[in-house]
Amino acid sequence: MLSRPMNRRSLVRGTGGVTAAALLAARGVDAKAQGTPMPAAAANQEFRIAARTTQVNLDPHLTYNIAQIGTFTYFMWSGLTKLDANLEAVPDIATSWDISEGGKIYTFHLDPNRTFADGSPITAQDVVWSWTRSLDPATESLVAGSYLGAVVGARDYWLGETPDPPTSYRALDDYTFQVELIEPRNYFPEILVHPSAFVVKQSDVEAGSEQAPWPTIAKAFSGPYVIESYSPGERLELTASPSFPVEQTIQRITYRLVEDPQTQFLLYQNDEVDFTQLAVPDAANVINEDPTYRDELIGQPQWWSSNLYLRMELAPFEDEQVRRAFMMAINEDLLIEAVLQDLNPNIDGIYYPGMDVYTDDISRITFDPEAAREVLAQSSYGSAEALPPISFYIAADEQTGTEARLAAAIQEMWREHLGVQVQSRVVATYAEMLESDVQIVIAEEALHYPDAAGIAYFRCQSGSNIAQFCDPEVEAMLEEAASTQDEAESTQVYREIQNTLLDRAAFYPLYQVVAFVLVKPYVMNFAPTAMYTFPAFEEVYIAEH
């Protein structure tokens, strides 16, 4: 087909979270490896970021967006565990933990030297208070009870079904925190990297008012940086916390808050910021046309993908053959090349490269238009004409985005290869779509904690189960994989689940989302991970320039 010169762009293709970062970015790592001396540090260690948001969620218990969490929350707040450079959950406030025989009771041992930014120690009582505050219906966290749902009584309290806070988590003493789970969950420490489980100080939260939301006047930050000033819609300034156990080289982080991607790029070009996300057209241009910023571009595939769902409880997709036929008529390579401009790696399964459970030894449905027509003929409908009207969901606020373009292209492919005309249908909200009779949906799913259990869209009870897939056997397998402490066994079962899903033509994974960022050449050791986090930030520094 169309051949293109091999260039940086192809390095982006899914080689996994950490390795891609090593290939493309981590300036300084190469220098270290070669034995050349690292560039000297500049006098002013200020890191300037252009962030694509105008309102920053400063309260960790009310932050939901992965990009916000990685860009802001992890700098100000900490929890019992954190993500390291390999995206595994490692100790943070908790230095170690014991798991009971049955796997239901976790006992965390907190670091006795760990303090808030105001110098007061972080105790187990603070953890208890934070979790209760996070789950409190008055706090109105949209996700807390879901992440902490494994904890006895948490979900009910969060949904307001019981008035009293759970007693299943408690402080055994000042630095020992114990939690009781409903069922054994081997990924519980992984869940705790999510900010809804992070630690805040009671006196700070209670000092907040209508005029001054508590984070803007807080003193007791649990993370490496504290807020120096916040100008909503304009900028946020953080300075290094004096009492964080690991000393940070960067003393000051300044965020310029702009909503418009072109403006972000302008700030970077005008040397007003050292780091920015890049929108797709700009990234495409940097990769394919204009080499000016090519060395400063990093394209990091995320643990975040887009799937095509054919809803199995609605005609005609209750027939597996019809599902297979439709999937076979999709020319995924062409989609990625033409609509996505080769900027996104293909993804074949439900797990992401870089995860322990990931394997490329899977079989999936590939593009084969003749076979597609045959399979359709063999289905219970027999032909394209016999199919009922089919509609494709478009989110009301996404009608000009990538998903819409993909949908248009895929509709065209079905028309060309199967002779089926699929209509677009705009539905106002996600909830309405779930209840409607729209049969085809493209939706993105991101992983919020680094474990296969976080992929939920094929669980019977999941709100993300657009495809209406529900299989008790799979549920049983999921339970097994989640409760055993034997990692090898767990991985095995997760892989079987993946095979089952692919065999049944339940989903069609489309592509992996990529985070494109620009980093100035004098920023050392800095690159995002596949969960858009920036681990080992203490090693980042500004070189003389």
Added chain:
Amino acid sequence: MSVRTVPVTLGDAARAQERIKHRSLWRDAWTSAIRNPFAMGGAIIIMVFVVAAVIGPYVSPYSYTEQDLFNTEHPPSWDHWFGTDELGRDFLSRILYGARTAFLVATLVTVVGGAIGVVLGATAALSEGMLGGAIMRLTDVLMSFPHLLLAVFANATLRPLVQDRFNTLHEITGIGIFRSQLIADYLVVFGILALVSWPGMARLVRGQVLSLKHAEFVEAARVSGAEPRWIILRHLVPNTLGPVIVSLTAAFGSAMLLESALSYLGVGIQPPGASWGAMISENLDMWRYEPHLVLVPGGVLAVVIFAFNFFGDGLNDALNPRSRRR
């Protein structure tokens, strides 16, 4: 010797006089309009635009929805005179189709909205009782909403509703037209644009009619016993026509730009429907790399708005004898 006198009332005389004045007003206007190169230029462009809108989509070599994923975002070439957009659709065809959308805006929004505005405004001015006040309160309410807010909000909220109703209607009646998302789309967007435009027109017309109500020649006509309807047609219309025409042509520009703003915020004409404003907004993030995708619809839009403005100004100058010469 008896003198036969033909009974001549003041009204008769006035009517005779008026007929002469009337004829010469229009004729004068026509001659002066022809002499104005800008207005004529505008008129020509408008005619080209109307022709393009009506027959364009039939003569364009490609369908405006036909995608060619192998040839996306190409600059202008012999195959595609205006290049291709991000899905490989022929840009020229989309521009021509956009002309149709713009034409619909011009007629539906400007004419219909304008007509409603003129009728309601005149009614408000001429009626003596509560009706006038009620109409003005209604315009107050609608004008209190900043246009963009109301338009965005209404589009975002009403579009799914209307599309739902259309789907239901289609299911019930089976009429093909309801199956088209495009029609529902157009209906919502243009309906709301018209909704936003008419109050301004009504206010303007009311103001004009009010001030004319007390002008001398109207008083004279009324005193001489002429009927109100005649007064409206013969006096008020020609004298308010100038500002109203200017306002209408300006309204066309505003409506097009408002639609463009709606698209920028994601609530305008939805793809695959094409409108110049939507094309500008969709391709704005690529303006540095594929400038033709923004310059062409933007340029065409500006030219047509220019044409309408100059034509309207020219008509206004022509109809208003005082502004014709220094």
Added chain:
Amino acid sequence: MFLRYVGRRLLLSVPVMLAVIFITYSLAIYGAGDPVATIVGQTEQRGNEELIERLRQRHGYDRPFLVQYVDYVGKFVTGDWGTSFQLQNQSVRVLIFRTLPVSFQLGLVAVLILLLVGIPLGILAAVKQNTWLDRLVVSFSVLADSIPSFVLAPVLLVVFVLKAGLIDSAIGWDGIFSQKIILPAVILALGPMLLIVRQTRFAVIEVLQQDYVRTARAKGLRGRTVVWTHVLRNAVQPVITVSGIIAAYLVTGSIFIEQIFGIPGFGQLVVTGLRRNDLPLLMGTTIVAAVIVLTSNLVIDLMYAVLDPRVKYG
């Protein structure tokens, strides 16, 4: 008489405001669907029926529409404008009052530019009517009017900041006296420029034809004095006429400009509310915007009545 007029207008504003609130609230509830579902729908909890139901009850969205409406109006007049879903439950009132001054300052500078440039241009065009200068001025105004601000802004940013380097830093907000305000205010002023130029030109042309101008000329007054005194006085009137439109424009026109220039103003808040159907924010910003428009219309009508006694208080 005057006070009675003012009082009557104020009184009439009340049902207008109530209607505005009613329309907005209906659109929000019936049109876009549940604000709670929309907000939850953006998180990974979308589809969690229990959560949505719980939040709906908590915020009273499961009550009959009229009950909600009356409750909202009652709370609004006592200063409780609700909290924003999107923005971590911050008070809508605090948000609005924090952002309004910023947009106001931006609008003020824009209006200054508009008047200082638009009125002289209109006068110039009228004095040189039908010459090439007249055509140029009108063409320039029409051009300014036919390019959307969100197209002009990125282009001018690249040209002035990156290419020409004329402005060091144009993004963000440093207050009314900083260089950052120049570019956004200029672009904001370009929108209504056509209106001002056209109205001024028209009014001045009218004036120049008037008898009393000719009389004054005949009396031998110097041409320039004649033009400037009579013309200026009459040029002001149409400006007042369109000021209502301008006030409304400044409230909404700044939406795109604030977004592109990263200015923490009222427009930004409006967009946030619109994008996610954040009901309390949407209601608050729409009502405040409507109040601003209504107030400025009232002020303008009053000024009009004061200046031109022929207009009946009707």
